[in-house]
Amino acid sequence: xxxxxxSSLLQSVLTDFLARTPDAQFVxxxxxxxxxxxxxxxxxxxxxxxxxxxxxARSLALAQTVxxxxxxxxxxxxxxxxxxxxxxxxxxxxxxILIAAVSSAAKVGVAMFTFKLAANAISQLYN
Numbered sequence: 001x002x003x004x005x006x007s008s009l010l011q012s013v014l015t016d017f018l019a020r021t022p023d024a025q026f027v028x029x030x031x032x033x034x035x036x037x038x039x040x041x042x043x044x045x046x047x048x049x050x051x052x053x054x055x056x057a058r059s060l061a062l063a064q065t066v067x068x069x070x071x072x073x074x075x076x077x078x079x080x081x082x083x084x085x086x087x088x089x090x091x092x093x094x095x096x097i098l099i100a101a102v103s104s105a106a107k108v109g110v111a112m113f114t115f116k117l118a119a120n121a122i123s124q125l126y127n
Contacts, residue, residue, distance in 0.1 A: 007038060009125055010096075014040035017118040023106035024114075025085065028053055028099040029092070029122065032061070037096060046101065056089040056099040064091075077115075079108070088115050092122035 010029060017027045018040050026041035026049075034054030039045065046052055059078045067076045077090035085101045086108060092098045098119055102111045 010038045010122065011040065013118055013121045013125070014038055016121075017100065017114055018042055020117070021100070021102060021106075021111050021114040023103035024111070025101045025103065027101075027118070028056075029096050030054075030057060030099065031095060032057055032091075032097055034058070052099060053097075056087075057097055060089050060091060060097055063089075077112075086111070088112065090115060090119055092119040093126035095126050096122050098122065 014027045014029060018024045024042060026039065026046045028036065028046065028049055029038040030036050030053035034057035036050045036053045039049050056078075059080075060076075063076045063078045077088060080087040080089070082104065084104050086104050086106065088098075088100045088102075088111060090098055098115065100111065100115055100118075102108070
């Protein structure tokens with residue numbers, strides 16, 4: 001197993017996601033069990049980032065179960081559209097999930113693309 005990279009490398013990936021993603025509000029990295037590993041935000045930080053991480057981990061686990069039942073390949077992502085914020089949850093590596101929030105007015109396609117770039121960068125760090 002590859003040793004954990006320095007937290008500064010993870011922080012750099014999270015900060016880069018914010019810089020590349022118009023209308024991004026925050027991004028959180030967590031373990032699949034929901035333990036907070038890192039976060040970056042523009043403006044106000046997410047309230048209760050640790051609770052968000054745990055809830056997002058459960059949502060992603062549910063999505064993976066649905067994908068398995070439907071015989072779908074891949075890790076899948078969960079997109080939650082709210083009145084003001086769209087949240088994207090996905091697996092970045094075997095040991096990290098990513099949770100990102102963008103304004104509901106944001107272009108979700110751009111956010112999904114930069115989310116995938118961040119997930120790939122994290123995968124390179126942790127796998």
